[in-house]
Amino acid sequence: MIKVGIVGASGYTGVELIRILSLHPEVDIVGITSNNHEGREYSDLYPSLKGYINLRFDELCEAEIIRKSDVIFSALPNGHAYGLANEVVAKNKKLIDLSADFRFNDFSVYEKWYGPVPLIDQKVKRIYGLPEIHRMEMKDVNVVANPGCYPTSVILGLAPGLRYGLIKTEGIIIDSKSGVSGAGHKPSFANLYAECNESVKAYGVACHRHTPEIEQELSYLSESNIKVTFTPHLVPMTRGILSTIYCELRDGITLYIVREAFEEFYSNESFVKILDDGQFPRTKDTYGSNNCHIGLAYDEHTGKLIIVSAIDNLVKGASGQAVQNMNNLFGLPEDTGLNLPAIYP
Known part of the structure; x- marks a missing residue:
């Protein structure tokens, strides 16, 4: 034990x-x-x-x-x-x-x-603990830095496109929305029910602390210096993160090629699910699970690839991922104790 x-x-x-x-x-x-x-x-x-x-x-x-x-x-x-x-x-x-x-x-x-x-x-000896990207580097470390919740949703959404060179590294725009539990357990005026309910607000605009974390890992994946526009929003729900990411495909790349690449990249991953054509994630479908759901679309009008990623901010965005990292450190299957579907409804 x-x-x-x-x-x-x-x-x-x-x-x-x-x-x-x-x-x-x-x-x-x-x-x-x-x-x-x-x-x-x-x-x-x-x-x-x-x-x-x-x-x-x-x-x-x-x-x-x-x-x-x-x-x-x-x-x-x-x-x-x-x-x-x-x-x-x-x-x-x-x-x-x-x-x-x-x-x-x-x-x-x-x-x-x-x-x-x-x-x-x-x-x-430390490692950034996103297992889908860094698991092979964890074997000889004694400190694992569990990723932030927003970065987890964003990096998993962009990783295949950047690793395989399918998307341009300039002009990436990330619009993310999180439930109130992301602000933590400590009471604050901004998180009172009357302040949050029936309201959506942007915060940390152009200065959120997760921006450099996202840029570090995206730069690692693309082997180039990446800067992103990242805007988080607080929405009146308890749990969940939905990130909508806008980027441009490189010449000759189609949505079919992108989908094939995403499915190949995550083919052996227990927790990342690529949704079918025309399907897009809902936070409700990852609630209480360690899963990340990803949907893909191409906007012919603007020429943008749209990636939608959903996680539970307290599970895959925090504690579930921490347990996934523990399993990896101790040689257990990564889904040990985590292979549970979302709570629905």
Whole structure:
């Protein structure tokens, strides 16, 4: 059994990790922590998990959680995983971090968008943890940077087109919409029901923190420097992300060629589903699952390829993908504990 510790288990990504891992056949959850709920029974905070987990938020220090665990999931806010990573690596354990702390190849990019980077042990070997792109590079790492939710939907949507050189790298436009849970568990005025309900708003326009993460991975796939126009929107639903991506095909490339390439690229992937001609994703169809649905269309009027991608922001966009990464680190089939259809309706 894989012994798992979860640091910062009281937020939405934390509770989603518990929901998934409590049913995982190869996992034993040995410790959970929270700064605000020490000593409290987990199922008292989240009654939906009563009978599935019988743990209290641990009063032990993080060092003790690390000692007891084979792998630690960190669901802490940005900027808090660096010291934890140093301790995990020193104990020869694994860390899967759900914040942005280790997502960038160049730490100066992180500093520009998030803030200062503390001193990191040179033994920390990290990888950007999008399994469909980087799984073969994960074997020798001790820290996996779990991707952001928006970037997951966008990168999976664009990866085949860029890897096979089917689309132009200039002028890519991304319009993404997310449910309110993407803002996290911490209360804020902007996320009150009366503020969100019956309203859609753009935010982070021309300055959203996920932009450089998206550009880093798209540049890797295309082996060129890519810049994108990315605009996220908040919509009045609990979960889900829908990204609509507009790009131009290279000369001689047809929608048929694109579809063949997407189906080939994802032919051995458990969680990426390419929809049939004329079908397009709905967030409802990925709700509660680790799946990504992708639809394709060509607009003859404008000459644009339109890619529509949908995920559950808390599962494939966060905790489900983290478990997928854990499975990969420990040599399990990636769909272990995750092979469940969406909840519908």
